[in-house]
Amino acid sequence: MSTEVRNNTALERFEIYVDSAIAGYVEYQDTVSERAFVHTEIYPQHEGQGYGRVLIEAALNATRAEGLGALPMCPMVHHFIETRPQYLSMVPHWARDRLGLPQ
Template sequence: MSTLVEDNPAKNRFEILVDDALAGFTAYLPRGEVLVFTHTEVDPKFQNMGVGSALIRATLDQLRERGTRVVPRCPFVAAFIDRHPEYADMVTAQP
């Protein structure tokens, strides 16, 4: 299974492709140097396969490289960061 996570700024979301099929996305609202994550969705046929976690991990890794901070309003993103405290330093207060 090959996966690719990429930013789709036209739709304000990061998307995960599994074997070239859109498997899920995490939506954000841009607020300057901060992204407010509002919703994460994984296609039902890709659920319980770790796709959501792979999406959030790759998204946060890309944002860390850019120096972007996040507001995890989406419960899935917030829970992921709680389980992976190495990303906690990227969280900022609501802009």
């Protein structure tokens, strides 16, 4: 199966496509210097296959490439960052304590 992640800026979300069909998305809201990830949805027929991880990783990598920080408001994005220290630096220090993330 082929996967592709696209940034749908009109809907403010990254979408993951599996074999050209949408399989889920992560919604965001941009501020001046951060991107707040607010909700992630993987459609039921695609759950449990690792697509959420692929989607969130691609969204965070694109966010980093744009020079933005990340605010993991969504529990899935929060867990992803919490378990992958290489992404923790994307979360501003002021937000880490508020979100229960290590400094």
